[in-house]
Amino acid sequence: MTQERNFKVNSQLLPEGFPREFDAHIYFDESSRAFAENLREKAIAAFAGRRVFTGDMIPTGIGPHPIPMFEMNFPKEVFTDVVLWLMRERGSLSVLVHELTGDDLYDHTQAALWLGPQVELKYSVF
Template identity: 40%
Template structure:
């Protein structure tokens, strides 16, 4: 069994920024979370509102999902495959609120995913 790569995108409003920052610090303290990205101030890639990325393997999926649920923040959690569109749509799971309308035009075409080479290293 492989330990597949995953992303979580943690979304926040100005009112939720403090909660998002606290959750971000908690993720940084987890040894099985490989990377915690910077907090964006607005749109980044397909994400229309402020967010940050968390990179981890499937073995940490339950822990990451539980941390997100406990925070009350909205998030998109998805595997990282060769199909960026599917990752952010049919393969993704929304936690803590209504799904956002993502800008799907910014995603890589099937068979190519620029997120794979940067997994665990960098965000946008």
């Protein structure tokens, strides 16, 4: 599925006007990369036609995220659907879900919801 991309955020391109209210960071390593790639494709298919943007695979740590990941961005209206889907489909991958309030430290700590083991983030970048 090709998604129109024309707005750059966190090295990803989002559709113009996309409501970035929540992020989900889905972490993987080399041993789980194939599963993560498959999960990403399943996410794109599962949320086709809905206000969910699934980003590219990010092969190295970036910002506070020390290991590879991909992101899903979505508005509050589909929060429950996305989080329940991730709960069922994530396998053994760790997932961080957080609101985007403009306060990155708050978003990644106090407002963080973890599915699976918590990944130790690099909070010093904030």
